[in-house]
Amino acid sequence: MAKRRGSGRSTINDVAVHAKVGAITVSRMLRDPSKVSPKLRERIEESIRLLKYVPDSKARALASGQNDVIGVLVPSLSNNVFADILRGIHDTVHETPYQVQIANTRYSTEEEDRLISLFVGQRPAALILSGRDQSKNARALLEDSNIPVVQIVETGADPIDMMIGFSHEDAAVSVIDHLFEQGYRKIAFAGARMDPRMERRLSGFRTRLKALDLYDSRREATTQKSSSVSLGRTLFRQLHEQDPQIDAVFCGNDDLALGILFECQAQQINVPEKIGIVGFNDLEMMSAAVPSLTSVRTSRYEIGEQAVSSILRRIKGNFTGPKVVDVGFELMRRNSTKLKKS
Amino acid sequence: MAKRRGSGRSTINDVAVHAKVGAITVSRMLRDPSKVSPKLRERIEESIRLLKYVPDSKARALASGQNDVIGVLVPSLSNNVFADILRGIHDTVHETPYQVQIANTRYSTEEEDRLISLFVGQRPAALILSGRDQSKNARALLEDSNIPVVQIVETGADPIDMMIGFSHEDAAVSVIDHLFEQGYRKIAFAGARMDPRMERRLSGFRTRLKALDLYDSRREATTQKSSSVSLGRTLFRQLHEQDPQIDAVFCGNDDLALGILFECQAQQINVPEKIGIVGFNDLEMMSAAVPSLTSVRTSRYEIGEQAVSSILRRIKGNFTGPKVVDVGFELMRRNSTKLKKS
DNA sequence: CTGTTAGCGCTTTCAA
DNA sequence: TTGAAAGCGCTAACAG
Numbered sequence: 112m113a114k115r116r117g118s119g120r121s122t123i124n125d126v127a128v129h130a131k132v133g134a135i136t137v138s139r140m141l142r143d144p145s146k147v148s149p150k151l152r153e154r155i156e157e158s159i160r161l162l163k164y165v166p167d168s169k170a171r172a173l174a175s176g177q178n179d180v181i182g183v184l185v186p187s188l189s190n191n192v193f194a195d196i197l198r199g200i201h202d203t204v205h206e207t208p209y210q211v212q213i214a215n216t217r218y219s220t221e222e223e224d225r226l227i228s229l230f231v232g233q234r235p236a237a238l239i240l241s242g243r244d245q246s247k248n249a250r251a252l253l254e255d256s257n258i259p260v261v262q263i264v265e266t267g268a269d270p271i272d273m274m275i276g277f278s279h280e281d282a283a284v285s286v287i288d289h290l291f292e293q294g295y296r297k298i299a300f301a302g303a304r305m306d307p308r309m310e311r312r313l314s315g316f317r318t319r320l321k322a323l324d325l326y327d328s329r330r331e332a333t334t335q336k337s338s339s340v341s342l343g344r345t346l347f348r349q350l351h352e353q354d355p356q357i358d359a360v361f362c363g364n365d366d367l368a369l370g371i372l373f374e375c376q377a378q379q380i381n382v383p384e385k386i387g388i389v390g391f392n393d394l395e396m397m398s399a400a401v402p403s404l405t406s407v408r409t410s411r412y413e414i415g416e417q418a419v420s421s422i423l424r425r426i427k428g429n430f431t432g433p434k435v436v437d438v439g440f441e442l443m444r445r446n447s448t449k450l451k452k453s
Numbered sequence: 454m455a456k457r458r459g460s461g462r463s464t465i466n467d468v469a470v471h472a473k474v475g476a477i478t479v480s481r482m483l484r485d486p487s488k489v490s491p492k493l494r495e496r497i498e499e500s501i502r503l504l505k506y507v508p509d510s511k512a513r514a515l516a517s518g519q520n521d522v523i524g525v526l527v528p529s530l531s532n533n534v535f536a537d538i539l540r541g542i543h544d545t546v547h548e549t550p551y552q553v554q555i556a557n558t559r560y561s562t563e564e565e566d567r568l569i570s571l572f573v574g575q576r577p578a579a580l581i582l583s584g585r586d587q588s589k590n591a592r593a594l595l596e597d598s599n600i601p602v603v604q605i606v607e608t609g610a611d612p613i614d615m616m617i618g619f620s621h622e623d624a625a626v627s628v629i630d631h632l633f634e635q636g637y638r639k640i641a642f643a644g645a646r647m648d649p650r651m652e653r654r655l656s657g658f659r660t661r662l663k664a665l666d667l668y669d670s671r672r673e674a675t676t677q678k679s680s681s682v683s684l685g686r687t688l689f690r691q692l693h694e695q696d697p698q699i700d701a702v703f704c705g706n707d708d709l710a711l712g713i714l715f716e717c718q719a720q721q722i723n724v725p726e727k728i729g730i731v732g733f734n735d736l737e738m739m740s741a742a743v744p745s746l747t748s749v750r751t752s753r754y755e756i757g758e759q760a761v762s763s764i765l766r767r768i769k770g771n772f773t774g775p776k777v778v779d780v781g782f783e784l785m786r787r788n789s790t791k792l793k794k795s
Numbered sequence: 796c797t798g799t800t801a802g803c804g805c806t807t808t809c810a811a
Numbered sequence: 812t813t814g815a816a817a818g819c820g821c822t823a824a825c826a827g
Contacts, residue, residue: 117518117818117819117820118518118576118819118820120576120820122819122820122821123820123821123822124820124821132797132798133797133798133799134798134820134821134822135797135798135799135821135822135823136796136797136798138821138822139796139797139822142822146796146797147796147797148796148797151796151797163597165570165573165574165594165598166574166820166821167515167574167575167576167819167820167821168571168574168575169511169514169515169520169575169576169820169821170515170803170819170820170821170822171820171821171822172511172803172821173509173511173512173515173803173804173805173819173820173821173822174802174803174820174821174822174823175803175821175822175823176459176460176803176822176823178511188530188535188536188539188540188555189533189536189537189540191531193530194530194531194536195531197530197557198530198531201557201559210556210571211556211557212554212555212556213530213554213555213556213557214552214553214554214555215539215543215553215555217543228507229510229552231507232507232508232509232510233509233510233511234460234462234509234511252507255505256507339737339738339741340737340738340741340742341737341738341740341741343741344741366738369738369741370741373741373742373743376743377743395681395682395683396681396682396683396708396711396712398683399681399682399683399685399686399711399712399715400682400715401715401718401719459802459803459804460803460804464803464804464805465804465805465806466804466805474813474814475813475814475815476804476805476806476814476815477805477806477807477813477814477815478812478813478814480805480806481806481812481813484806488812488813489812489813490812490813493812493813508804508805509803509804509805511804511805512803512804512805512806512819513804513805513806514805514819515803515804515805515806515819515820515821516804516805516806516807516818516819517805517806517807517819518806518807518819
């Protein structure tokens with residue numbers, strides 16, 4: 112007598128029976144009340160309330176062939192960079208019928224692969240991925256899936272579908288040029304969590320210094336450990352040991368830059384006179400530090416915004432823009448690199 | 454001739470036909486290969502590869518009545534507090550068949566309501582909510598839904614289901630006691646983004662100071678703006694204007710504490726001699742600052758971990774523990790409040 | 796404006 | 812070990 116399966120929850124059918132209408136009428140009312148006469152509408156609303164009916168979104172997605180989920184893969188949630196991007200994504204998705212689903216790859220390509228499969232199995236409306244180093248398998252899967260995809264944070268050739276970011280290598284070059292121009296000559300690099308983007312910053316650092324004939328491999332301190340302020344202090348000590356002559360440090364992260372500032376304070380090393388410091392990303396704290404810290408400002412919020420708006424255009428079928436969008440970056444010159452009086 | 458509906462993707466049926474087996478055999482193989490003879494297994498695997506078949510998770514969830522999604526609602530993604538909690542959640546979920554789905558309420562109760570409805574409509578395996586101030590409607594919805602729920606970050610009476618956190622009020626009291634013990638007498642409070650937890654910290658601050666007969670309403674600076682280091686600098690200036698005599702500041706956030714430290718450096722005010730500073734949460738940077746900053750350490754990672762493990766036990770049916778778990782907090786005494794030589 | 800019928804893609808049930 | 816039939820909760824398609 113009892114239904115053979117079923118969750119026990121009320122279904123659209125229960126509501127229909129209770130309100131003495133067809134199930135499809137309930138369905139219509141839920142999606143567009145104006146398609147149902149006020150009379151039935153009231154009865155249905157009443158039944159919904161009484162039966163505590165909550166529509167099942169996956170049944171709807173299955174039946175309609177439409178999914179309102181936009182999946183977002185980020186390598187980290189403690190990294191403020193991605194927090195800002197996610198804010199841009201959320202704000203833009205907010206006024207649409209879509210919803211955001213975030214997943215964390217923890218900087219692991221295997222995990223990214225796993226999550227991409229999981230998402231593809233969900234048939235999301237679109238997918239936002241971080242970086243451009245997805246595995247071959249993942250690429251193939253995505254390309255076959257026909258799901259709109261945006262790769263964010265970097266630019267590069269051969270996007271899976273769309274791409275929004277900037278060149279980390281160019282950004283690093285502009286940092287070196289600034290330090291050089293300010294008169295620093297013994298420039299070091301400090302990097303943590305050497306993910307592909309950090310590697311590209313390091314690569315820009317090397318290329319540019321070599322071109323200036325100022326490169327010295329002792330002036331590099333990198334680690335796979337995740338970035339932190341204390342780590343900045345440690346890396347500075349390490350650099351100082353490797354070459355006591357260094358006069359500036361380009362940090363792959365703002366955290367490290369702050370750590371180096373603290374270490375200099377602790378050792379009574381004058382910033383910017385004895386040591387110039389540059390960070391990367393220009394988190395809010397950089398301008399509030401004493402002295403204020405030079406950093407590369409990246410348009411993280413904007414990247415999130417644009418990722419979503421490209422997706423929306425793509426879904427609506429009026430995506431015309433270029434596949435790869437470069438949002439650029441801006442070097443924020445502050446007191447931590449003010450050697451020259453200008 | 455063409456199917457009337459359908460996405461164009463290959464389905465389990467396509468695979469079954471191709472491999473000349475029943476659909477259910479494919480289904481079985483996907484879930485437990487050992488239930489299918491090696492011969493068929495091979496054929497099916499081959500067909501899956503050829504047809505690029507990817508199982509549809511929502512169809513599976515619908516048919517089986519089981520959902521592997523654990524939903525997590527957080528008020529913010531830029532707040533490191535939640536980043537750490539999410540890390541704990543992810544790490545614990547990782548070795549289970551479940552997957553995490555994060556949503557962001559942006560400190561808005563309406564948004565939280567909307568998202569809770571959305572989640573309930575998905576019939577997730579469980580839900581993790583932040584704080585204990587859900588709307589009445591949301592509570593009712595959740596209670597009717599029968600979904601395991603954990604409220605995190607705070608403790609309190611009357612949990613929806615389970616609850617894991619600590620008392621923000623008690624934590625504030627312990628801060629005041631420490632400052633008092635160190636000899637500070639004109640203690641101020643700086644708070645941003647006055648969410649319910651921040652309000653409870655403020656309330657602890659007031660209660661305790663009143664008990665000590667040291668309360669002065671001029672020594673409070675609060676704002677709805679979101680917390681930042683620069684804001685810390687601003688709030689300190691404001692406090693100083695409201696009462697130039699203050700000798701210590703309890704900050705509702707570590708960001709603010711760092712900002713106050715910077716402002717003191719800029720104004721050449723000695724910390725801890727002239728001003729004692731205490732933060733809240735004990736983010737990593739606090740111990741790396743110069744001078745190191747006193748803060749209240751909260752077990753964020755652990756909260757995430759325990760939230761998930763309670764859920765797992767609840768799902769397996771062997772949840773016996775108390776409904777409300779207090780993970781406590783720890784005051785990390787550092788140089789920014791070292792007035793007394795001890 | 797409203798309803799009937801036939802799926803969406805998968806799994807449960809029951810049988811072989 | 813394998814499969815056929817029925818159904819999960821909802822909606823598209825086509826009537827009326």
